[in-house]
Amino acid sequence: MFFNPTRLEFARTKRGWTKARLAKELGLQVRSIQGYESGEYAPEPERLAIIGDLLRFPVDFFAGDDLPSIAPDTASFRSMSKMSATLRNAALGTGVTAFVLNDWIEDRFRLPEADLPDLSDLSPEDAAATLRRIWGLGESPVGNLVHLLESRGVRIYSLAIEAREVDAFSVWHRGQPFVFLNTIKSAEHSRFDAAHELGHLVRDRHSMLHGEAHSPDMEREANAFASAFLMPRASVIARKVGLVTLDKLIELKKVWGVSVAALAFRMNQLGLFSEWVYRNLCIQIAKNGYRTSEPSPMRAEVSQVLKKVLEALRAEGITRSAIARQLCLAQEDIDNLTFGLALSSVSAEDAGALASTEKPRSSSGGRLRLVN
Structure with a gap:
């Protein structure tokens, strides 16, 4: 059977295995794994079968053509500084697997075409308002963000990685936008992540395509875009209340499908209460554990x-x-x-x-x- 060494390296890194770990499990020297992955020599059929079992890939997988790849600097990971290379490579491997599945699907189904304008010349707030106008959303809350993005040609896949360091990421592949969402997050946080990635796709496409997808400024601006897109200025101001309490925030967050923390931040940004009130709300949110566990949680959005x-x-x-x-x-x-x-x-x-x-x-x- 033909053996493609690049697929062995892909399978190993996708499962988060080091060469040393695979070598130990096989009773080999690391040099042997290096030889396999460099194409210097191929593993014997019996050993390849064991490798497949260890890495949970069918043996036939290792005989396929070269897979597409995602350069780390073209993917919009939100927290690169907190992410190990092992975790990053596992997430990128998920993205590559999605490309393979997506190609298979699109050979059989006609899906919505990409419809994302280039808003790189606008501020986050203006870009969010402009995109809402282009898409005919007005000031209304977004009902289901995943469905909305899919209707505009964004391919949405889940990122089943048990690590909060990987919130989500987006990438362009052959002119098609992809977004990957971590399924362990709350529905409210996942919606914000999706809006954050939308911000990257419409404002940072050039940077993503040219390997410049990471900078603190880009992340702050993508957060600002997400906040403005999910919670339009006029809509939030129109629901201004006299005394803003935590209970009132929990009630209001259902309108826009966001976390209490995100709503408190947006209302403070729009000057709807004082810094003193905002600080006290943040203390209450943290004290009640609402940074990680959302009160009155909404239903998770899926593709x-x-x-x-x-x-x-x-x-x-x-x-x-x-x-x-x-x-x-x-x-x-x-x-x-x-x-x-x-x-x-x-x-x-x-x-x-x-x-x-x-x-x-x-x-x-x-x-x-x-x-x-």
Whole structure:
């Protein structure tokens, strides 16, 4: 069997394994792993099977063509300073796996095309207001942000990494915007992460494509964009109350689908209460544990496109394990990219925005079409 050494390195780093760990598990010297990954020589079939079991990849995976890659400096990680190289490489590996799955899906389905303007010449506040105007959102709260982004051609995948250091990241791949969301975050924090990545996609595309996706200023401005996009100035000011208490914040946060901390910050930024009131609210938020556990939590947002795709495949008798076999991946990797969605029916609530369908591809060459 043909052996592609780049795929061994990819599988190892995606699982967060060092060469030393793999060598120890195989009873080899690190030099042997280096030889495998450099293409100097290939592992024997029996040893390759063991490697596949250890790294949870089918043996056929190692015979595929070179995979696409994501240069670390082109991905908009929010907290690079807190992230180890091992964790970063695992997250980037998830992104590459998503490209493979996405190509497979787009060979079979027609999905919304990318519709993201370049707003790099605008301030975060102005960019958020302009994008809302272009998309016809006015000052209304965004109902489901993931669905909105998907309707505008953004590919949304889940990032099943048990580490809060990786909030989310976005990247451009062959002219297509991708956003990856960490599934261990609260729904409110995940929405803010998605809006943050949207800010990068519309304001920092040039920097991302040219390997300059990281700077403190870019992160601050993406946060400012997310705050303004989710909580429009006029909308927040219109709901100004006399005495702002923590209980009132918990009630109001439901309007915009944000955390109490994010709402308190935005209201303070807009001058709706004094610095003294803001400091006291922050103390109460921290004291009640609301920095990590959100009060009155909202329902998590998941991909509607992937739900409808998986439903269409289920109707054709195509299971997740079958998809994994075709792509030479483990089923866990498919599940981890697709918010853990089962191949089950799409609820009526989730069927709204992407409602136009045709038959899935069959021997006659038909297609399912997902449109806004």
